[in-house]
Amino acid sequence: MRYKVYLIFSLVMLQVALLCGVLSSYSFLYPETLKNIVPFQQLRPMHVSAALFWIISAAVTSLLVHSNHIAVIKTANKRLINTAAGIWALTITVIFAYYTMNKYGGREYWEFPPWLGIPLLLSWILLMVGYGIYWLNLKNKKPLYQIMWATGILFFLLTFIEQNIWHIAWIRQSYIREVTMQWKANGSMVGAWNQMIYGTSLYMMVKMSGDKSIAENKKVYAFYFLSLSNLMFNWGHHIYNVPTASWVRHISYFISMTEWLFLISMIQSFKLKTSEYNKHKHLICYKFIIASEVWLFLNLLLAIMMSIPAINKYTHGTHITVAHAMGTTIGINTMILLGSIGYICKIDTASVKVKKAVTTGYNIAQVSLLIFWLCLVVAGLTKGYRSRVLQIKDFQTMMTPIYPFLKLFAVAGIGLLAGMGMIIYNYLKQLYSKRLHHE
Amino acid sequence: MKGASIWREKNCQSCHQLYGLGGYMGPDLTNIMSSKAENNARTFIKYGTGKMPNLHLNNEEVDNLVAYLSWIDKTGKSEVNDSNIHWTGSYIIK
Numbered sequence: 385m386r387y388k389v390y391l392i393f394s395l396v397m398l399q400v401a402l403l404c405g406v407l408s409s410y411s412f413l414y415p416e417t418l419k420n421i422v423p424f425q426q427l428r429p430m431h432v433s434a435a436l437f438w439i440i441s442a443a444v445t446s447l448l449v450h451s452n453h454i455a456v457i458k459t460a461n462k463r464l465i466n467t468a469a470g471i472w473a474l475t476i477t478v479i480f481a482y483y484t485m486n487k488y489g490g491r492e493y494w495e496f497p498p499w500l501g502i503p504l505l506l507s508w509i510l511l512m513v514g515y516g517i518y519w520l521n522l523k524n525k526k527p528l529y530q531i532m533w534a535t536g537i538l539f540f541l542l543t544f545i546e547q548n549i550w551h552i553a554w555i556r557q558s559y560i561r562e563v564t565m566q567w568k569a570n571g572s573m574v575g576a577w578n579q580m581i582y583g584t585s586l587y588m589m590v591k592m593s594g595d596k597s598i599a600e601n602k603k604v605y606a607f608y609f610l611s612l613s614n615l616m617f618n619w620g621h622h623i624y625n626v627p628t629a630s631w632v633r634h635i636s637y638f639i640s641m642t643e644w645l646f647l648i649s650m651i652q653s654f655k656l657k658t659s660e661y662n663k664h665k666h667l668i669c670y671k672f673i674i675a676s677e678v679w680l681f682l683n684l685l686l687a688i689m690m691s692i693p694a695i696n697k698y699t700h701g702t703h704i705t706v707a708h709a710m711g712t713t714i715g716i717n718t719m720i721l722l723g724s725i726g727y728i729c730k731i732d733t734a735s736v737k738v739k740k741a742v743t744t745g746y747n748i749a750q751v752s753l754l755i756f757w758l759c760l761v762v763a764g765l766t767k768g769y770r771s772r773v774l775q776i777k778d779f780q781t782m783m784t785p786i787y788p789f790l791k792l793f794a795v796a797g798i799g800l801l802a803g804m805g806m807i808i809y810n811y812l813k814q815l816y817s818k819r820l821h822h823e
Numbered sequence: 824m825k826g827a828s829i830w831r832e833k834n835c836q837s838c839h840q841l842y843g844l845g846g847y848m849g850p851d852l853t854n855i856m857s858s859k860a861e862n863n864a865r866t867f868i869k870y871g872t873g874k875m876p877n878l879h880l881n882n883e884e885v886d887n888l889v890a891y892l893s894w895i896d897k898t899g900k901s902e903v904n905d906s907n908i909h910w911t912g913s914y915i916i917k
């Protein structure tokens with residue numbers, strides 16, 4: 385399979401996301417000068433779509449490469465998967481062409497003209513058939529990552545369909561119905577890619593430690609069911625303030641609170657993990673996994689707080705949401721995926737010079753992300769206080785003290801671009817010159 | 824709703840929120856029609872400002888967007904009142 389091509393495509397998407405992110409942050413801050421050169425309404429969709437496509441493409445490629453290591457994917461299935469990937473990449477290219485022509489029409493995060501969802505859907509179905517046949521024939525389905533990968537692929541399909549359900553006129557007849565469905569889909573879709581990505585993280589931990597039991601014990605299975613119920617029922621925290629039926633709110637509040645169990649479990653296993661970390665921390669791939677766990681902890685804490693409606697009242701619709709969205713997609717998803725790609729392109733066997741450059745990029749990215757994330761949290765708290773407590777109605781007056789934090793955020797964004805850029809560049813070099821792991 | 828498709832095609836959601844959902848460059852517009860005079864919205868949409876772009880919409884498109892925002896406004900309030908907060912931390916709305 386053309387894994388290398390898929391990986392290069394994914395990394396290019398990440399680079400585009402970073403570039404558009406930096407540009408959009410400046411266009412947010414200085415619209416008077418930039419609104420005609422780099423319009424925010426054009427760059428935001430480019431940024432967010434590139435980010436989502438990076439995550440989804442890299443998550444699928446990672447799990448395919450890792451699966452191929454476990455049992456060779458058969459030629460017929462490979463053909464289906466290659467076709468799927470071809471349609472996927474081609475459609476994304478068309479999507480970006482539409483964005484450059486200022487043509488939109490879709491919903492939040494998927495702002496391209498909606499008919500482009502059809503080839504994406506087709507591509508996913510082909511992938512599912514190809515991967516599904518392989519998965520059903522797989523002899524050992526016990527390791528949890530196998531189950532998580534399959535769950536992720538299945539639920540992505542379901543949530544993608546849900547995401548497009550607004551095309552049915554009956555859904556659009558009531559705005560409340562429509563907005564509820566939309567955010568149910570968006571929330572659950574994140575759960576779907578998290579299944580794929582956390583599956584990969586688990587797989588890498590097993591491979592690096594050589595301890596199979598990590599993925600086959602009662603506790604991880606229990607947490608899998610917990611995460612599955614969160615995927616299905618915690619989406620309501622996006623729409624607490626929408627006047628839907630009360631049970632939507634109460635159920636998702638209740639389910640969201642089960643996330644305390646994840647947090648407690650993380651704290652409990654902290655000691656065990658630090659000794660494990662110390663054993664492997666010389667490995668670049670493992671560093672990314674460590675980073676993802678630290679970011680998971682911080683973002684989980686933030687997410688749990690935001691899931692309490694009485695607190696959500698002050699954080700909803702502020703930059704706290706952006707901190708949550710980017711904190712998780714960069715801190716957790718991107719870190720795991722960069723670890724996984726590093727593992728696949730055998731970054732730990734690269735020359736000292738390359739490894740040094742990746743490590744420097746990693747360090748710059750972590751420090752920048754911390755500043756980036758803290759700025760968004762403070763900006764969000766300030767907005768929540770000024771708009772909900774002080775009830776300042778004039779938008780610009782309310783926003784004025786927030787801009788300095790967003791300026792620092794934009795500077796940290798350049799740091800993130802630089803740090804991640806160094807990683808991407810060296811990964812691409814490595815992909816170009818070396819055979820892949822499992823090839 | 825014609826206004827809904829213009830809202831999507833002009834990508835108003837990248838800068839504005841409805842019920843707190845959307846982009847953050849501009850204000851939440853859920854209740855803009857009941858909190859300010861209709862002409863306020865009309866003027867912003869038609870001409871933009873230093874910060875908001877002029878999207879060169881014709882009068883019919885502006886009318887449709889205003890109608891859409893009025894329709895949204897009638898569905899509820901974006902901001903939840905303190906009196907809606909239950910002791911468990913949840914909201915009771917309606």
Ligand code: HEM
Nearest residue numbers: 405406408409435705706709713714794797800846847848
């Ligand atoms: C791996 C890298 C990145 C990923 C995965 C990512 C992901 C995202 C996501 C998912 C959103 C939507 C947030 C929401 O709707 O609440 C977003 C928004 C945004 N991102 Fe990023 N991002 C990345 C890097 C960056 C960088 C380097 C910058 C530069 C400062 C940046 C600036 C922004 C801005 C300005 C917004 C719009 C927020 C608003 O509407 O006010 N991003 N990003």
